[in-house]
Amino acid sequence: MKSIAALCATALLATNAMAQERYEIDPDLADSARGLIQEALESDLSFDIVESLTTEVGPRLAGSEAEARAREWGVRTGAAMSFDRVSIEEFAMPFWERGEMNITMTAPYEMELHGTALGGSGRSPRMRAINSEIVYFRSIHELTSALDGSLDGMIAFVDGEPMVRSQTGAGYGAANQRRRIGWQHAERAGARALVVRSVGSDSHRNPHTGMMSSDEGDWAEIPVIAISNPDADHLRRMHQSGQTVDLRISSTAGWRGETMSGNVVLDVVGRELPDEIVLIGGHLDSWDLGTGAIDDGSGVAITMAAAELIARMPERPRRTIRVVLFGAEEVGLLGARAYAQQHAAELENHVLATESDFGAGTIWQFNSYVNEEANGAISAIGRLLEPLGIVFGNHNTPGGGPDIIPMAAQGVPTVRLAQNGMDYFDLHHTPDDTLDKIDPEAMAQNVAAYAAMVYLAAEMDVEFRGRDED
């Protein structure tokens, strides 16, 4: 409970804030932004873009030939749109490939399970599958307590709860521990393979893949397999009824040496301050199980469409609008790190940055993390977005999306248009991440919000940079 003094202080601050002059956007500018919103709501452009990407390129594993085709698609599509500059910025990366995998329950009876290797997984011994009894762990916490060598020759199965469904995606971090660090404890305890319950909120026979964490640069040598929630339920029931369960696992997953990836950079060059950059984007790579419509073809399409609608206006905005289609996000933000490194000298000219990487659900909240002097302008942008059903959250929410992390760490200001992710972790990293899951109307609302927000940020005479350290 707060003290009376604290409550009074809060009240005083609130009064001061109200007393401050309210920032009003220039009426003509506001009209133009509202015009963009209207146009975006009536446009199919973003859906057409994501349809093109998912159909013409398909799945786009980081570092693969398919991801290279996606970059070609990006420059080809960008060049055919109204962008002023289109380029690929390459970087080298280690390449991990899923290969072939099979996981079958062999006792007490035979049943093939629906599983997939986690990113960074090792392989089974050449020419022979792993056959072993499973040792059941109720949670990752139980596995972390397993003694060294206690799983010699066994297969560890880490259960857990299906991910909680939420609008914000809260719960992903916690559930994700079994995916991220499970292998380190399984190997330490001597297991020949690790099987984990997928990190997902659905109840379909779809495994959810995703990257594991490296252990100071080392990766798993054993196969690490995520199985679907219904398959994990099945193993749980077998365990609860006292059954001994044997699995057979074969996998050819592994690292395949160095390969190239890259970021695609699409610029609408500013008419007055071409060096000042408002950066938006999504990531171009996807996991290979689906066609990456939700993760993150949507973000690519939403931000390309938003920039395109602005570029079709009679004149360029004052500042440059940059759309970055990041490479190799899924395997460790490699494109984002490369961008921050390759553009290190110009990051101080990045006046605002945000990424769309949470599907295509309706945007419901707007948050910011900018120079406090600009909070009034941010609030004014927020009011302009209200007719889209977007509420303003607060001015103290850092983080503009995964690929923004490296540049935000260098002080680039961020905003976030938070999407409704209630169904996001039903589809995330599964074969079910396909075009049919996108609601074109919700997607158009995203484009409307991005177009208006980015346009205003590029036009308004406001300094977003220079936030005091918290």
Added chain:
Amino acid sequence: MKSIAALCATALLATNAMAQERYEIDPDLADSARGLIQEALESDLSFDIVESLTTEVGPRLAGSEAEARAREWGVRTGAAMSFDRVSIEEFAMPFWERGEMNITMTAPYEMELHGTALGGSGRSPRMRAINSEIVYFRSIHELTSALDGSLDGMIAFVDGEPMVRSQTGAGYGAANQRRRIGWQHAERAGARALVVRSVGSDSHRNPHTGMMSSDEGDWAEIPVIAISNPDADHLRRMHQSGQTVDLRISSTAGWRGETMSGNVVLDVVGRELPDEIVLIGGHLDSWDLGTGAIDDGSGVAITMAAAELIARMPERPRRTIRVVLFGAEEVGLLGARAYAQQHAAELENHVLATESDFGAGTIWQFNSYVNEEANGAISAIGRLLEPLGIVFGNHNTPGGGPDIIPMAAQGVPTVRLAQNGMDYFDLHHTPDDTLDKIDPEAMAQNVAAYAAMVYLAAEMDVEFRGRDED
């Protein structure tokens, strides 16, 4: 438009019907039936049974070793319950097995599709996959028009619309034509393989399997593969954009000679008329992709639980209640045919029959097809079921479920408790047919309706047999 005379005749009939004496169930009997309903609604018995079947036995392909284990489970479980007689009635059948299958798009780029062999499918040539361009057919109707030899060396792909979602499952028959007869036209036209859009109402990466129709005893020699709706959408978009699509298909599906299947028969023997049988049941076999929770572990569990609740009453009902767990339903009602044959002499003693084989959704309608003299009694049973949210449909709906067809053809009267199948064809014949899809509350409502209806049919002094030919 009806004539005035016809309208008057209809009105007269209605008046006559109303003038008939309304059948009232004996109050003590009605109270007992309502007591059964209450008990069923509070019981987890049916869910426990289907959990046991799907967990301890798993998938149960017709004719497989797993289906034999399911029969053992049936007699073991039945014997541990209150049934008076428990037996297996075996029959021989030809055995088809899915084997291994892979379907991959190889041009314009490589992407693995989510498909499965249809029941009765042939295999690809040994040691080499089929590699070919696809010829796109918008519907089964287009394929039936393909000229002999016009598909020489090609792969036919038959698109179509996803199945319409409905409470009754209407639309299955029509959509099913591409699954049933497509192969006959593909082979006639010279195709090396046939790929069809799955018959299902969902939009997941799940293929729907199911049996094809034989052509006067002949089966497909080519591989016939159903792909998921999102995969079919993908191929449709490729086709619409003018792309040539190549597929690589390998399959080891095929017939494996003769094997044994069987029906499990569980009787609650009647106290006065032990030879008169009220027959309910479900089918014990399932497709091998899921664990057959919805199709038809539910029907097995609902009818076993309903009979068990009756058998736990202080005395046996007047007539015998027989629960039949039919074998080999999915591959052509083989168990049902065997039952009708093995019991041909006693079918005249089957006073009423119905099967639960449409999932575990809430029952919403009650229909009948019995001796017209018994319609009043049927209506009275219907009124007793109304508090469960069940409306009476009509007295002229033949069909008590797939496995009842052969005995109904011999004149056995039928009723049907129609379930809400709105989601049924999302799951039907897919890997997603697993225990988590069952709502225990809806299932308990099913048990309540079956228990009350079957109990009354076994107790009431009503003759259901002897309907005039329509």
